[in-house]
Amino acid sequence: MLVSFSVAPSGTGNADGSVHDAVAAAVRVVRESGLPHRTTSMSTEIEGEWDEVFDVVRRATDAVLPYGSRVSLVLKADIRPGYTGELDGKIDRLEAAITRQQDDARTD
Numbered sequence: 001m002l003v004s005f006s007v008a009p010s011g012t013g014n015a016d017g018s019v020h021d022a023v024a025a026a027v028r029v030v031r032e033s034g035l036p037h038r039t040t041s042m043s044t045e046i047e048g049e050w051d052e053v054f055d056v057v058r059r060a061t062d063a064v065l066p067y068g069s070r071v072s073l074v075l076k077a078d079i080r081p082g083y084t085g086e087l088d089g090k091i092d093r094l095e096a097a098i099t100r101q102q103d104d105a106r107t108d
Contacts, residue, residue: 001049001050001053001080002046002047002086002090003045003047003053003054003075003077004043004045004075005046005057005060005075007022007023007061007064007072007073008022008023009022009064009065009068009071010068010069012067012068013068021067022063022067022068023064025060025063025067026044026061026064027039027044027060029056029059029060029063030044030056030060033046033052036085043074044060047085047086061073
């Protein structure tokens with residue numbers, strides 16, 4: 001399964017609203033998990049089996065708790081039994097489709 005999630009504290013007391021230290025704590029948990037992952041400016045994607053992925057999400061959320069009075073967790077999952085390597089596979093198929101469409105447009 002693929003899970004895309006973002007976790008951030010609120011009530012941090014930071015005048016500028018920054019949450020980068022809390023997010024760094026969560027990303028460290030993800031990186032130390034050993035599971036395939038990718039972090040972007042808005043979320044982190046992680047790939048693995050149900051129990052191991054949700055264990056990492058739980059621990060990442062726990063790592064953010066000390067940084068504020070509450071925590072927001074946004075999660076989206078792609079559950080496709082029997083498939084692995086989809087963290088990159090989905091992007092590879094998307095890029096191939098874009099190239100194919102561009103090639104088709106040039107021949108029209």
